[in-house]
Amino acid sequence: MSSNLQLSFWEMMGVEDGWREGCLRAVRDCHVGARIEELEHQGGCSFTVLIVRAGSEREGKIADAISRDSVRSDRAPETRIIQFRPEKHGLDLRIAQAATETYGHFAPKSRGLNFGLPNGLQAFELEMMRGTPFSRCQRRSLRLDPEAWGRQLNLIRSFAAVIAKAWLASSQTSHSPRRTRADSPIIDDSDTLLSQCTGKVGANITSKLHRLARYLPDAALRRRAANTLSRLSELKGYPVVLNHGDLIPSNILIDPDTWEITGIIDWAEAEWLPFGMCLYGLEHFLGFLDYTITSAPKFQYYYGAERLRKFFWEELWIHAPAMKERMKVVRLAGDIGVFLWYGYAWDEGAIDRVVNEVDDKQELDCLRRFLERDVRT
Template identity: 45%
Template sequence: MTSPDFWNRFSLRLEDKDICVKAVRDRYEDCEVEEFREQGYCSYTLLVTPPKVAFAREIIRHQATAEVKCEDGPALIVQLRPPQHALDLNIVRAASTAHPALAPTIEDLDLSLPRGIRAYEMRKVDGTPLSRLQQHGHSLDDSAGKRLERLITSFADLIAQSWHSPQEVHDITRTARADSPMDERPSMFAQCRGKVGSTMISRLERLASELPDEHLREIAREAMRAIQRMEDYPLVLNHGDLIPSNILVDQNTWEITGLIDWAEAEYLPFGTCLYGLEHLLGNMTISLPGSALTWTYLNGATQLRELFWSRLIDAVPGLEARMGDVRVMRDVGVLLWHGIAWDNGAIDRVVNDGEDVEELVKLRAFLTAG
């Protein structure tokens, strides 16, 4: 195990790593424990592979009278997280309820680890990160086009599932007048208690005054005015980082098989995660060395976006009547996820032309395409 990045990033010692890995190995003494090849920014991940004998023993222990077929057990993931990036177990359990086939059940291992590090166990979700399979450029052959269509319809089904899932808040009616000052928050947003939701209005205010060009600032102002007029709009569980590296797919069909990294999930108005659709329809390109970055949409992206909306509306009766509000929340999501910089976990700075060129390219492209 040779990856020191996580430990250096959070000012942890390599001795802490040795203690943590030993604790996990002791917890799974009959299993193989090794560094997982996919590592996140805010966590260190271990793959736990049970041998046949350990799996058979576990079945016998829990089902003494059952007929046992000696096969390998399911692989597990153990994720180590510093205290500032600990998981909200209520949220991750809600995710596995809302998306039982896509989100793993996560349990706190309650190990005694140094510096407040937490260890979480979860089932290894099948699939390949979409980021490994996406191609650069804009042309697609027929087979790639078919895979992308399946990806888009699968993504629409995922979004529809969030609408139908149990919600923390139902049918919240606005109590503030449309012309109320912005510090009198509409009740819908008063119910958003997570890191993003609880500061959504103030973030939009900052975006409306600090984004680097007038066109973007006006879009932020329009979004603020629009959300003040919303009534009876649903809050749903929002993944929080719906990008290709967190979307697992069947590498042959591109059907979505899982979502990973629910650390930033929270309840937000439906549609705020739709920035994720844009990441499926294009990619960042640079035509020549030294030339400017450009967001390039795939050929057929317009038709694929129409396919997404058609599939979503078919799956959610009555949604068509709220499409104006859904599109507003889609723009709000784009503004919040790409207009606020992510500085090593801090999300309290508006992007600027000097430090955040890539985010501004995405912001301008996504708000134009929506």
Template identity: 35%
Template sequence: MEGEPKDSGVSFAPFFDRCKLPTSVKYDCDTFVRNRYSEPARPAPFQGYCSYTVFVGERIVVQFRPLAHKLDLSITNAACKIFGPLAPETEFLGELGSTGLYVFSMRRIPGVSLADLRVETKALQARSQREQIVRDFAHLQATSWGYAISQGGVREKRMVGSSLRWRMELMAKNLPSRFRSIARSVLADLPEIEALPWTLSHGDFLPSNVMVDPKSGELLGLLDWAEAEYLPFGVGMYGLQELLGEDKDGHFVYYPEAKHLRNLFWAELLSQLPELSQNPRRVVLIRKAQILGIFLWHGIAFDDGRLDRTVQEGKDDGEIERLDAFLLSRSGIRPQKLRSFTPFMNSPVSFIRGLLSGKVC
């Protein structure tokens, strides 16, 4: 199959260790799949942090997940309704005996992961592919806007949505000092941000979860909707940063055309949602909601899903580095002081004009 991952030397032990299960449970998982399906089955070459994944034939994926990372079918069904083929149809198959693992099947999304594409892409193709995925990411956000609901219409706020203020207060107090004034600025506008329409956000927008066409870079789908939930529109745009650069030798580095890509995203979004241009203050709040998303996904330590402490220098240096890149640098070229956030303080009309003219980064 085109784009099939080549490395099959993955270790399954860490997942079963985290679940406090003997690795022999892997045999039980594989047996469950063999007994249910007639097609050939094999473990996925690359395994996620929160699940054990098996490919069945060319069209089916089976995942075994602990309770803490169980998929919510109401969310996966909503994702399919909103985003169509970009989200895999998902079915709950039951529990695996007394292991505490929940079993799900889903449609296998075609293409290759963005992470794999970056490894194999030739330099001449890279820029056009990057532009395509940024346009598609803007379309993804515009699509979610079409299914937005009010804050009061959210039936049940999940882990992040129900604790936005607590998390921002925690970060404004405990993050390294260089980030605190930015956190306090977001916190001051949090009531207005929460008053924005709420949309379904993927919740784990990483290159390994983004499936693309290996030739064009077109977005074909998103994997792993376990962390998805309804959040104020703009929060999910934190994922744009992952499209503006990548890890090189263990450090995040922006692409030379990062500023162009960022402006391309905003121009595409405003062209698809022209009503936003008629409400400049709302655009500013959406941009600030994006900063809120960056804080939520990189300022709070994952800690196997606990999400109850801020990241610390010397312990969470990868996330600290991303906060430095995403909040304190402009296109990763050089560090900037807080003046890089003047669009929030300036006239909203000037901000939109800057976006449309390409002068806002």
């Protein structure tokens, strides 16, 4: 990420750019002798550094900075990541722990650090995950040659295995008369189900769909949003699971040789939501944003995207055969996810403005294209 974007992070925090050096100094004090590297590609809501230790796994002074509510790993790795985030976009360590419990090694272990930083700036230590961001490998041509097609199948097969973990985790508590985890239940009433979705997105599913049905820029989208809203009662008895909150190519790590998924990063926006609300992530394996179009990027599907989509569902049903009987509701949850992720502008995390034709052409294009997916399935 460019220095301008890094600077905007510090400006967003309301602190001087000199605090960047202060953060780096705090890291050096805790990792004496380690090599400290700023990541080349920084997130818009975080500042991340890599800690490389020269053959030693001593904890050093880092132990003094570990929060009591942190998620700890049993063994300190030689390479670590420390990430600084504003409180507004902080990492809920309970969510981070739930991510590792639900998705296993596909989610990084995390722990909080007490660095005493200004203006609510928070620090977290994250497990270093192997792999390359899919965004760096993604094919941006409509036709996939046989080798690329094989890699795409590997990618989609592994994605199905990851997504299935959430469905299977939900079924483990489905026979208990009282759920021990109130934030991840299988429940028998759609109103109660939505009441369990207490995050920034989940707590406002109904009201957000209402606004989309009223304010989206064309009649077809408004009708589709209204129809989706009218069907919320179909979520009765449906599982609430931990959904990743930003399942885009830059947050998905893959083996650069096989294209199998090795991990998913950036769980700061994850929430307990109806299963399948993050399935918009599948679309990024079936096509790409074409930036060669001068007016605004357009989403283009690969030739053969229909076969790739069918392959995904077949693989998912292998892991979770009971899901096949509930596909109508799974697709409904997918629609809700598409509407809430692409029907609202990011706006520095406010996520409260309905997209329009002037300012949000890319989001609107994705919204329209992704809602067409059932036609191609």
